[in-house]
Amino acid sequence: MASNRPHKLIDSLNQKLGLTRDDMLAKRLGVTNSMLSKVRAQVTGVSPNLILRIYDVSGWSIEEIRSLINES
Template identity: 40%
Template sequence: MDGENYHPELLLDRLLSILNITSDVELSRQLGVSAQAISKMRTRRRGVSRMVLVRMHDISGLSIDTLRILLGEPSCAGNEKTVCMGTPI
């Protein structure tokens, strides 16, 4: 999860901006995850799961590929057998 190009905090900040919200707590509500989960994603102690990416797509209207690029993992765009940290599922 510590890849040089992996930046979940930038993706989360972009979502806050797109959704016009100001807190990770509100983002967690909209994503249907705990505030602690957002904190762990932001600090790279937890990856951004496929389920969370789909929910990000649902609430933002951004494509999954765009979300992956914002996350910093364009190499996995379109590869349905990986999650964005390159972890096989």
């Protein structure tokens, strides 16, 4: 069973980009800090649009992004 863990994705992306705060990451991704906070808190899921934005800024494959979100 997969376990959703978007906080790991956000933490990993902050680290990869050398960012120290989620508001900096939100700006880099072109999303609101509120939206990113809701994803971190699992109030809302990681949307396909957000996955594409992460893909664009990170250089990670879609599979890598999905593996950071889900744990088998």
